[in-house]
Amino acid sequence: MSRIVAAMSGGVDSSVAAALLTRERGDDEVIGVWMRTHGEMPEGLEQSRSCCSPDAADDARRVAQLIGIPFFTLNVEKEFGARVIDAFVDSYLEGSTPNPCQACNQYIKFDELLRRGLAAYGADAVATGHYARLEHRDGRWRLMRAADTDKDQTYFLWVLDQAQLSRTRFPLGDLTKPEVRAMAADLTLPTAQKPESQEICFVPLGDYRDLLEERRGYAGDPGPIVDAGGTRVGTHTGYAHYTVGQRHGLGVALGEAVYVREVQPATNTVVIGRREEVSQRTFTVDGARFTAGGPPADRFDASVRIRHRAPDVPAEVTMVGRDRFVVETAEPVWAPAPGQAAVLYDAAECLGGGRITRSDG
Amino acid sequence: MAVYLDHAATSPLRPDVLEAMLPYLTTHGGNPSSLHASGRRARQGVDEAREVVAQGIGAQPREIVFTAGGTEADNLAIKGVAWAATSRGRHVITTAVEHKAVLHAAAILERSGFEVTVLPVDRYGRVDPIDVAAAMTERTTLVSVMAANNEVGTLQPIAAIGEIVRGHGAKLHVDAIQFAAHEPIDVDAWQADLVSLSAHKLGGPQGVGALFVRRGTQMLPQMQGGSQERQRRAGTENVAGIVGFGAAVRFPVDAGTDRLRDLAGRLRAGLLSFEGVGLTGHPEDRLPNNVSVVIDGVEGGDLVAALDLEGIETSTGSACTSGSTEPSHVLLAMGIDPHLAHGSLRLTLGRETSEADLDATLAALGTVLPRLRSAVGLRPKATVPA
Numbered sequence: 001m002s003r004i005v006a007a008m009s010g011g012v013d014s015s016v017a018a019a020l021l022t023r024e025r026g027d028d029e030v031i032g033v034w035m036r037t038h039g040e041m042p043e044g045l046e047q048s049r050s051c052c053s054p055d056a057a058d059d060a061r062r063v064a065q066l067i068g069i070p071f072f073t074l075n076v077e078k079e080f081g082a083r084v085i086d087a088f089v090d091s092y093l094e095g096s097t098p099n100p101c102q103a104c105n106q107y108i109k110f111d112e113l114l115r116r117g118l119a120a121y122g123a124d125a126v127a128t129g130h131y132a133r134l135e136h137r138d139g140r141w142r143l144m145r146a147a148d149t150d151k152d153q154t155y156f157l158w159v160l161d162q163a164q165l166s167r168t169r170f171p172l173g174d175l176t177k178p179e180v181r182a183m184a185a186d187l188t189l190p191t192a193q194k195p196e197s198q199e200i201c202f203v204p205l206g207d208y209r210d211l212l213e214e215r216r217g218y219a220g221d222p223g224p225i226v227d228a229g230g231t232r233v234g235t236h237t238g239y240a241h242y243t244v245g246q247r248h249g250l251g252v253a254l255g256e257a258v259y260v261r262e263v264q265p266a267t268n269t270v271v272i273g274r275r276e277e278v279s280q281r282t283f284t285v286d287g288a289r290f291t292a293g294g295p296p297a298d299r300f301d302a303s304v305r306i307r308h309r310a311p312d313v314p315a316e317v318t319m320v321g322r323d324r325f326v327v328e329t330a331e332p333v334w335a336p337a338p339g340q341a342a343v344l345y346d347a348a349e350c351l352g353g354g355r356i357t358r359s360d361g
Numbered sequence: 362m363a364v365y366l367d368h369a370a371t372s373p374l375r376p377d378v379l380e381a382m383l384p385y386l387t388t389h390g391g392n393p394s395s396l397h398a399s400g401r402r403a404r405q406g407v408d409e410a411r412e413v414v415a416q417g418i419g420a421q422p423r424e425i426v427f428t429a430g431g432t433e434a435d436n437l438a439i440k441g442v443a444w445a446a447t448s449r450g451r452h453v454i455t456t457a458v459e460h461k462a463v464l465h466a467a468a469i470l471e472r473s474g475f476e477v478t479v480l481p482v483d484r485y486g487r488v489d490p491i492d493v494a495a496a497m498t499e500r501t502t503l504v505s506v507m508a509a510n511n512e513v514g515t516l517q518p519i520a521a522i523g524e525i526v527r528g529h530g531a532k533l534h535v536d537a538i539q540f541a542a543h544e545p546i547d548v549d550a551w552q553a554d555l556v557s558l559s560a561h562k563l564g565g566p567q568g569v570g571a572l573f574v575r576r577g578t579q580m581l582p583q584m585q586g587g588s589q590e591r592q593r594r595a596g597t598e599n600v601a602g603i604v605g606f607g608a609a610v611r612f613p614v615d616a617g618t619d620r621l622r623d624l625a626g627r628l629r630a631g632l633l634s635f636e637g638v639g640l641t642g643h644p645e646d647r648l649p650n651n652v653s654v655v656i657d658g659v660e661g662g663d664l665v666a667a668l669d670l671e672g673i674e675t676s677t678g679s680a681c682t683s684g685s686t687e688p689s690h691v692l693l694a695m696g697i698d699p700h701l702a703h704g705s706l707r708l709t710l711g712r713e714t715s716e717a718d719l720d721a722t723l724a725a726l727g728t729v730l731p732r733l734r735s736a737v738g739l740r741p742k743a744t745v746p747a
Contacts, residue, residue, distance in 0.1 A: 075662065121666060
């Protein structure tokens with residue numbers, strides 16, 4: 001008999017994932033775990049659609065009761081605060097675009113839940129409601145795109161290594177979202193009709209600027225907006241309020257659409273450019289990790305994705321260090337933003353990825 | 362069948378108590394305030410229970426106010442007496458290890474302009490009567506000290522404190538909710554003016570409590586409505602619950618005390634055989650059924666979950682505070698290192714606890730402790746899951 005921890009957020013996906021596990025478990029024992037990631041927000045600011053509200057805990061508990069599994073709450077506030085919220089804030093302060101959902105997956109759902117799940121519950125695997133698939137072929141675990149390509153979440157899972165993949169289950173990998181909702185309705189789960197969570201769960205009202213001030217004392221310091229030639233064309237409210245690719249909130253009228261091309265913390269400068277100036281064919285990636293443990297070759301072809309749900313682009317990848325590679329795409333890609341993940345695929349298999357570096361870094 | 366070692370959280374309803382309650386949930390329906398036969402029958406059940414509860418603590422029936430639980434009794438005592446005595450003063454004294462029902466009620470008074478003194482405790486969780494005497498002023502109207510701590514089981518020197526409080530002309534409230542299940546109570550020996558009790562710690566039903574209010578004690582009701590409970594607690598009585606409370610009190614509390622003390626001693630010795638385990642609470646002056654420890658290198662919540670999956674039901678801190686990130690305020694007040702306080706485990710024994718239960722508990726700890734403490738990295742699993 002083995003034990004599986006089902007990570008339950010209170011949303012429809014993880015609810016159905018847990019229910020499917022109990023249906024197919026055979027001799028396995030399923031344990032539902034909801035993670036408290038941050039303290040409760042003041043009444044009225046709490047987002048009922050976020051995965052971390054008291055409402056979400058209630059929903060997760062009710063689902064666990066209905067499908068008949070033990071349910072525990074795991075407090076990960078400390079880890080979430082450091083690894084996700086602080087990292088989110090620091091990312092803006094270094095002129096990069098944060099990737100909190102990926103950080104949460106990496107550090108909280110897999111590192112922390114897997115580590116503590118094994119220790120506390122004697123479990124040997126963790127199951128989540130992610131849309132992704134796993135295959136064991138030719139002696140190793142492979143992270144595969146979900147059958148529902150529109151919902152595929154491998155973009156957030158590229159950090160998983162062989163040890164983690166071997167102890168992970170994705171019960172929803174072969175299902176589409178409508179199928180999952182239908183199952184939730186069949187099982188009369190209270191989460192069946194719950195809307196998708198969209199916002200960043202720890203940013204009340206969706207404005208991260210308050211968080212910069214609250215956690216790092218950054219209130220914003222106005223500075224120049226310049227064009228590609230260095231000519232000042234406007235004033236910004238503080239460099240950390242801008243990210244690469246951003247169009248709105250620039251307050252400059254140059255007769256055509258302009259976008260943030262670069263954020264320079266050292267000089268408190270925001271550089272803008274026309275659409276074609278913001279696209280690139282070559283960029284560098286560091287913090288590389290490969291699901292197989294290493295890259296397939298020093299130079300290899302792959303398709304690359306640089307934001308969730310963006311199209312994949314054929315590219316040539318060249319390793320320039322142990323955890324660093326250069327991507328050259330067949331066609332220009334829109335605004336590779338420093339800090340965002342560049343994730344590599346070989347057809348349906350996710351090979352790994354890394355974080356896009358700043359052009360000066 | 363799980364091993365239940367969480368009697369301080371709630372003690373399972375005794376079969377004889379359920380039997381006593383059943384008629385009042387079925388055939389003996391009626392509102393005790395009604396004048397007709399059904400009402401009179403319900404009133405009789407409440408009156409008889411009131412006599413039994415009063416007799417159990419050396420009080421008069423008229424001095425017993427039934428409430429919806431121990432928390433309500435604590436709130437009624439503290440707010441009700443503090444507000445009734447404002448012409449004399451607005452100073453309340455309590456201790457750092459009280460239940461949240463007392464501490465939060467006192468905090469609300471503080472927000473309303475009362476002065477609240479929270480007395481420290483020693484490393485065993487005991488308050489020094491000398492500190493009580495030193496804190497008393499002519500404005501002090503109420504002192505609230507628990508008889509036995511719900512987390513670590515330490516007993517307080519209530520009679521000595523009662524002497525001091527009475528000497529100053531203030532009122533003494535005693536939260537005896539944990540104490541009542543294990544030791545006989547004599548409200549006169551304590552010189553207590555108010556004593557909180559709860560039925561479900563005695564094998565009675567949940568949702569019923571009582572407050573002893575010594576005759577002549579001024580108290581403002583905290584619930585407005587009808588004239589039930591001599592206008593001290595409005596609302597239709599929980600008749601079946603109150604009858605169950607009476608039935609639970611009829612059971613002699615000291616009947617199993619020696620047996621529990623022996624079992625608890627055995628369990629303590631077994632726990633100490635594990636590395637990194639320290640006892641908390643007073644070594645002798647403690648509840649006979651309470652075994653409290655801190656365990657280095659584990660998170661209490663994780664330990665409770667791990668034991669639960671092995672069929673052993675326990676708690677960390679108290680049942681009311683689990684789930685929060687803060688370590689127990691009781692352990693912190695006792696000067697226990699916050700890091701260590703996170704790894705607290707409370708095992709509370711009851712009537713049906715057997716030696717085999719303790720063996721199973723120690724065996725389960727032997728399984729889960731090394732696992733919880735292991736920080737080894739993950740290795741890939743070679744096998745393909747089915």
